[in-house]
Amino acid sequence: MLHISTRGEAPEVSFTEAMLTGLARDGGLYVPRDLPAFDASTIAGWAGQTYEDIALHVVGALTGGEIPDDILGPMIRDAYATFRHDAVCPLVQLDDNLFLLELFHGPTLAFKDVAMQLLGRLMDHALKQRGRRATIVGATSGDTGSAAIEAFRGLEQVDIFILYPLNRVSEVQRRQMTTIDAPNVHPIALEGTFDDCQNMLKALFNDHALRDELALSGVNSINWARIVAQTVYYFTAGISLGSPHRPVSFAVPTGNFGDVLAGDVARHMGLPMGRLHVATNINDILTRTLATGRYELRPVTPTSAPSMDIQISSNFERLLFDVYGRDASAVRRLMDHLRQSHAFTIEEEPLARIRAGFDASAVSQSETEAEIAATWRATGYVLDPHSAIAVHAARSALKRDPAVPVVALATAHPAKFPQVVERATGIHPALPAHLAHLFDREERTVILPNQQATVEAYIRKHARAGR
Ligand SMILES: Cc1ncc(COP(=O)(O)O)c(C=O)c1O
Ligand SMILES: N[C@@H](CCOP(=O)(O)O)C(=O)O
Helix, strand or coil: CCEEECCCCCCCECHHHHHHHCCCCCCCCEEECCCCCCCHHHHHCCCCCCHHHHHHHHHHHHCCCCCCHHHHHHHHHHHHHCCCCCCCCCEEEEECCEEEEECCCCCCCECHHHHHHHHHHHHHHHHHHHCCCEEEEEECCCHHHHHHHHHHCCCCCEEEEEEEECCCCCHHHHHHHHCCCCCCEEEEEECCCHHHHHHHHHHHHHCHHHHHHHCEECCCCCCHHHHHHHHHHHHHHHHHCCCCCCCEEEEEECCCCHHHHHHHHHHHCCCCEEEEEEEECCCCHHHHHHHHCEEECCCCCCCCCHHHCCCCCCCHHHHHHHHCCCCHHHHHHHHHHHHHHCEEECCHHHHHHHHHHEEEEECCHHHHHHHHHHHHHHHCCCCCHHHHHHHHHHHHHHHHCCCCCEEEEECECHHHCHHHHHHHHCCCCCCCHHHCCHHHCCCCCEEECCCHHHHHHHHHHHCCCCC
16 A cells, blocks of 8 residues: 655655655655545444454554554554553543543553554564664654653664653653663653654654664654554444444544544544544644634643643644645645744635534643542542543533533543642552552663754764664
């Protein structure tokens, strides 16, 4: 299956090459040229199947048969054997028609494990098959970094460098990145915000000499393979609640727009869906964009949901590509505006297409804490702040349309953000046993200024590829 760039100026590549490449050479994001789709009777036939079975159908279709089922099937089983729940991503009912999709049962306690555990295995297989090495560079606001480090640590073919914003991740998140004792793992605290980390990553990828020399690869959701793996849980949740015979809506806590885009992909693949609710914190660029059509960067405010302290939502580009009728020149024009004036305006017709499938709302700090407290009092369930933002948006959605069930995505375990959870509930959420010694382990990291030359020199010095 061929993949094309949203900017239209990069070579078309297979799934495996898109995965190993991460970001297209023209700065765009890869998407399949033709998205596969399932009919209703096929989806209905998956009722009662396991997470792993449904993953094989969905990932198998999205990889276009490039990885034979007898290799992909065991990889999927191994990936999800690392999860602490048999259902992998179980559904919990919170209220009438309000459900929570728990995505945090993987090794690092956030939804990133769902994709990263599979991506690590897929990449390792592809690199070994090709006799190649890769230098992975990732940007994180806290969760992607630890999930990637966990998935790639110790792999012979790979060195991994993770840029995280200095002093802007929770202590648990930081320690999950800095206490891993593996020679191929390199956490870097960048003096800046998550957006600075992501801009740095894109700048490194756009330096084609460096990219080729070090065989750079990315594991953020700019990598299409991440989206592929995240599409699966929309199917499993929808099917558990009666899809394809009834539509289900989803409320998705959103920063880089990868998770909610995976929902849109599931919808385009034939999963009947009500609405996709984009739930942001006060860093609300997406909420403002859906309301006004103007995508306008503003400074990032640190919040108690730090993983969503993001302004540049990279995957929004994939949605723009679709709603502009896959016109890469339109995407290039918008991205040029963004680079030059930190903003762009979406025309009426594409904006109407976005609004036809998505709603958006911003949830304030006090609303987030009040939601954690209220859910705890009403149900005894302890939400993390990111999941609370989704639940808050889901409750508003249910007020507008009580008939359609809403699944709120629970993207992190409360123990990753103990302070805010304790403030709201009085309960100190305990880390699961496998992380009990996190605070006793020695930290290893480096602090670098937000300067491309310095970061580049550091990576060159420590990467093994290209030697
Ligand atoms: C816990 C958590 N929730 C939500 C998000 C937002 O997801 P996305 O960036 O895919 O929109 C993130 C970061 O990506 C996260 O770490
Ligand atoms: N919230 C993320 C930010 C990066 O998102 P990604 O899904 O594009 O990897 C994080 O926790 O790092």
